[in-house]
Amino acid sequence: MRTNTRYTEAIQILCYIAIKQSNLPTSDKIAKSINTNAVVVRRIFKMLKDAELINIKRGYGGCSLKKETNEITLLDVYKAVETAENRQIFKFHEGLSASCVIGSKIEEILKEPFQEAQIALEEKLNNVTLENVIFNIEKQIIS
Amino acid sequence: MRTNTRYTEAIQILCYIAIKQSNLPTSDKIAKSINTNAVVVRRIFKMLKDAELINIKRGYGGCSLKKETNEITLLDVYKAVETAENRQIFKFHEGLSASCVIGSKIEEILKEPFQEAQIALEEKLNNVTLENVIFNIEKQIIS
DNA sequence: ACTCTATGTAACATATATAGTTACAATAGG
DNA sequence: CCTATTGTAACTATATATGTTACATAGAGT
Numbered sequence: 001m002r003t004n005t006r007y008t009e010a011i012q013i014l015c016y017i018a019i020k021q022s023n024l025p026t027s028d029k030i031a032k033s034i035n036t037n038a039v040v041v042r043r044i045f046k047m048l049k050d051a052e053l054i055n056i057k058r059g060y061g062g063c064s065l066k067k068e069t070n071e072i073t074l075l076d077v078y079k080a081v082e083t084a085e086n087r088q089i090f091k092f093h094e095g096l097s098a099s100c101v102i103g104s105k106i107e108e109i110l111k112e113p114f115q116e117a118q119i120a121l122e123e124k125l126n127n128v129t130l131e132n133v134i135f136n137i138e139k140q141i142i143s
Numbered sequence: 144m145r146t147n148t149r150y151t152e153a154i155q156i157l158c159y160i161a162i163k164q165s166n167l168p169t170s171d172k173i174a175k176s177i178n179t180n181a182v183v184v185r186r187i188f189k190m191l192k193d194a195e196l197i198n199i200k201r202g203y204g205g206c207s208l209k210k211e212t213n214e215i216t217l218l219d220v221y222k223a224v225e226t227a228e229n230r231q232i233f234k235f236h237e238g239l240s241a242s243c244v245i246g247s248k249i250e251e252i253l254k255e256p257f258q259e260a261q262i263a264l265e266e267k268l269n270n271v272t273l274e275n276v277i278f279n280i281e282k283q284i285i286s
Numbered sequence: 287a288c289t290c291t292a293t294g295t296a297a298c299a300t301a302t303a304t305a306g307t308t309a310c311a312a313t314a315g316g
Numbered sequence: 317c318c319t320a321t322t323g324t325a326a327c328t329a330t331a332t333a334t335g336t337t338a339c340a341t342a343g344a345g346t
Contacts, residue, residue: 003146003303004333005236008253015245026292033243036236037335042293059343061292074256083332089232089264093148093179093305100176102158102280109279110151113217117267121232124260136252137245146332147304169321180306185322202314204321226303 006081009034010044011133014077017054018069018134024062044081051080069131075122077130089121090114149224152177153187154276157220160197161212161277167205187224194223212277218269232264233257 012034017025027045031038045063048054053072056063065072079087092107155177160168170188174181188206191197196215199206208215222230235250 002232002234005234007233008235012246012249019245034246058293090150091148092151101284102162103155103177105280105283106155109276113267113271117264120263120267121260124263128256133252137248140248141244201322
């Protein structure tokens with residue numbers, strides 16, 4: 001399990017903005033809603049803004065989606081907040097290849113299946129849009 | 144990226160045992176080979192043993208594979224060393240569902256696509272056996 | 287122009303997981 | 317019994333993420 005919760009928080013932030021519980025979503029309101037601190041939200045804001053998923057205004061405040069909910073997939077959000085290089089899921093030990101014939105080859109050999117696995121995972125994330133998620137939220141709220 | 148390197152180390156340990164660079168592989172020899180500490184190797188030993196992938200003897204020492212290399216997949220190894228509950232890749236913020244209508248639903252809604260993505264990833268890992276990896280190592284060594 | 291409000295960001299504290307290390311008891315082969 | 321190795325506890329170090337305070341900066345409305 002990843003040690004960070006940014007991804008799920010980012011999804012929730014986007015849902016909050018899309019559903020517009022408040023007509024002026026601010027980092028403070030969102031923070032209260034997702035049970036964290038406003039600065040944490042702003043840090044995620046920055047990542048989502050850099051990924052061109054949201055617009056943010058200073059001063060009067062308020063943020064909005066930069067795309068339609070059906071144009072934002074869970075993969076887009078993942079790409080926005082995942083900091084690991086190339087979003088690699090598995091990590092190699094430093095100096096692995098230094099002292100051993102096996103070690104010197106294994107990283108290169110494992111790269112291919114690891115890459116394939118990552119692509120398979122990301123394709124699934126790409127199949128789900130923010131619209132899908134919000135539809136399910138609203139369905140649950142109504143029922 | 145995961146913050147741990149146990150998985151790739153475990154794969155390397157198994158390769159080392161299979162190829163039997165030494166006719167008596169010990170935690171100390173393997174540790175030197177993968178550039179880490181013997182206790183780190185023993186901790187991974189324990190996980191591989193609990194998963195019934197290797198046999199370990201005290202005293203005289205030495206360990207061996209409990210299955211053929213074509214019966215051990217990268218998924219088996221992953222299952223052996225991944226400590227996160229159900230090997231969930233994505234983590235939810237604590238108390239996420241406490242204070243918000245969206246938050247109270249979102250965890251449940253995201254579980255399904257996350258689960259699908261995880262399965263897709265694991266299926267790819269399940270397609271590669273230790274035999275495949277070792278074949279590639281030996282191919283590289285020869286050429 | 288002034289004021290208010292919210293963002294942007296630095297700085298520091300805290301929490302957690304991992305990895306490295308030392309030490310030593312327990313165990314099994316010879 | 318001796319020796320080598322595992323099993324494991326205990327501690328340290330490190331990295332990453334998160335929580336928090338503080339304050340400069342910017343933009344909307346008056």
